[in-house]
Amino acid sequence: MSVRVYDLAHARAGDKGNTSNISVICYDGKHWDFLARELTPERVMDAFKYIARGPVTRYPLRNLKAFNFVIENALGGGVTISLAQDIHGKSLSNVMLAIELPDP
Amino acid sequence: MTSRETIRVGAGAGTSDDRMVPALELAERGDIDYLVFECLAERTVSRENLARSKDANLGYAPSLHARLRMVLPTCIKKGIRIVSNMGAANPLGGARAARKEAADLGLGDVPVAVVLGDDVSSIVRHRPELKLIENGEPLESILPAMISANAYLGADVVCEALNTGAPIVLSGRVADPSLFLAPMLHEFGWSSDDLPKIAQGTAAGHLLECTASVTGGCFGWPGKKDVPDLARNGYPFADVKPDGSIVIGKTPDSGGRLDVMTCSEQLIYEIHNPSAYITPDCVLDITGIALTQEAPDRVRVEGAKARPATETYKVNVGYADGYIGEGEVSYGGIDAVARAKWAAEIVKERLRLQGFTYDDFRVDLIGMSSLHDRMEIRPEPYEVRLRMTGRTRERRAAHAVGFEVRAMHMHGPGGAGGACEPRVRDVLAVKSVLLPKNLVNAQVVVEGSL
Numbered sequence: 001m002s003v004r005v006y007d008l009a010h011a012r013a014g015d016k017g018n019t020s021n022i023s024v025i026c027y028d029g030k031h032w033d034f035l036a037r038e039l040t041p042e043r044v045m046d047a048f049k050y051i052a053r054g055p056v057t058r059y060p061l062r063n064l065k066a067f068n069f070v071i072e073n074a075l076g077g078g079v080t081i082s083l084a085q086d087i088h089g090k091s092l093s094n095v096m097l098a099i100e101l102p103d104p
Numbered sequence: 105m106t107s108r109e110t111i112r113v114g115a116g117a118g119t120s121d122d123r124m125v126p127a128l129e130l131a132e133r134g135d136i137d138y139l140v141f142e143c144l145a146e147r148t149v150s151r152e153n154l155a156r157s158k159d160a161n162l163g164y165a166p167s168l169h170a171r172l173r174m175v176l177p178t179c180i181k182k183g184i185r186i187v188s189n190m191g192a193a194n195p196l197g198g199a200r201a202a203r204k205e206a207a208d209l210g211l212g213d214v215p216v217a218v219v220l221g222d223d224v225s226s227i228v229r230h231r232p233e234l235k236l237i238e239n240g241e242p243l244e245s246i247l248p249a250m251i252s253a254n255a256y257l258g259a260d261v262v263c264e265a266l267n268t269g270a271p272i273v274l275s276g277r278v279a280d281p282s283l284f285l286a287p288m289l290h291e292f293g294w295s296s297d298d299l300p301k302i303a304q305g306t307a308a309g310h311l312l313e314c315t316a317s318v319t320g321g322c323f324g325w326p327g328k329k330d331v332p333d334l335a336r337n338g339y340p341f342a343d344v345k346p347d348g349s350i351v352i353g354k355t356p357d358s359g360g361r362l363d364v365m366t367c368s369e370q371l372i373y374e375i376h377n378p379s380a381y382i383t384p385d386c387v388l389d390i391t392g393i394a395l396t397q398e399a400p401d402r403v404r405v406e407g408a409k410a411r412p413a414t415e416t417y418k419v420n421v422g423y424a425d426g427y428i429g430e431g432e433v434s435y436g437g438i439d440a441v442a443r444a445k446w447a448a449e450i451v452k453e454r455l456r457l458q459g460f461t462y463d464d465f466r467v468d469l470i471g472m473s474s475l476h477d478r479m480e481i482r483p484e485p486y487e488v489r490l491r492m493t494g495r496t497r498e499r500r501a502a503h504a505v506g507f508e509v510r511a512m513h514m515h516g517p518g519g520a521g522g523a524c525e526p527r528v529r530d531v532l533a534v535k536s537v538l539l540p541k542n543l544v545n546a547q548v549v550v551e552g553s554l
Contacts (some may be wrong), residue, residue, distance in 0.1 A: 014374035015156035050477045080533045083466040083493045085474045
């Protein structure tokens, strides 16, 4: 049995240069500890390894029931030179939401 | 400075291509005091610099005309002051264009306060040793191709422009949250070392700077995160009190939603270290912020903290970096994916045979791999669109990409349809340096008589 990030949280991706930041915000704060334990930077890097070189840094934001993941070297060199269709990486939040975690 | 109890600062644009009607609705129905249009993306200033080099009257945001034509009559009538970075690479030219729009609308002689000094190209040109933040190389490495260099100015100089009393303030590059913080400094006289208030105002600016992103845009998900009447989504405003208390709201009787969920997404948006979000005005810490739903479509923001501003401005340096060529063509039905992959190999071979080379090249199958890669694990769709794109020093090589993809109609696998015209665009790359603030001469001039 597993649970997706999508089942517990919502997310939005932003861009700065060649770095993507993706927020993960719990619908219910009671899941924050579970995500803190399971949604590690290593697990996120593994999900993004086909798109980004990393590294991945995770910042906890307990006040917002949230985390901020900063994924470096993720946007094809950056918005201004990227050959990607989605140069801003707006759709990358959906890679995060699809990550499967062990059932709490 | 006034002794008003609450001011209301509205967001009228969060990008140069933002929708315009919600800004008018906010001006008409939102009871706002200020309307802020944030219209500059990273490379916009470079692009507008190129426009100005061809015509000295141009270089401001082209959307300035349509935006002002739409909102000026309401704003002038109601005394709503406009703050915007639509001056882009030519704030003085933008001011003249704005004054002409006002005159043409029969609004008379409307003075415009202009913020100057963000263009630091002549300063950084003499400092080739400045280090590029992105790769640590000296600025010298991109100086020959430099098109523009603009410092992200802060709220202080925008406040100075508001102090002139002009109904419109136009700037070039100013940090997005600073545009919103400036009216608060102007109204309440907050000093730059009153960090709790600067922090609250900066957090409010960050929540407002992407307009609809805090009112249900870039948010909805059917059945999971529903947004009522998204087609008529309204733009947000901040109610600000002299003590720094902030409540975010949105245009009455508009669509969309404004709640703790939408505000949380926007608060974290494009922030890296949440305890050190650097703006020209402060180093913001959002790790203690509490968001509370105070009433329907009203969210209170409390607990923003900040450390003093750094000694440097971030400067975006735009430079020419070759060309990107692009082409697309579609395949459908039996073996659609196999035919698209074969076409890609043929195009690559034809480009190679013509001797074209590319610094970066990419093949996407739209419907399978254009957003998240990993073609090998994706299920095959009924139809697929082949997209090929390459970055190169040579314009001819860039054009050849789209040309050869379009030629798949007649010279590739069977049943190719709907190719687009070959696309070529100039690459305006952006890198950044930090420049000591004391080297930058931010100043205000007024066009027209006050």
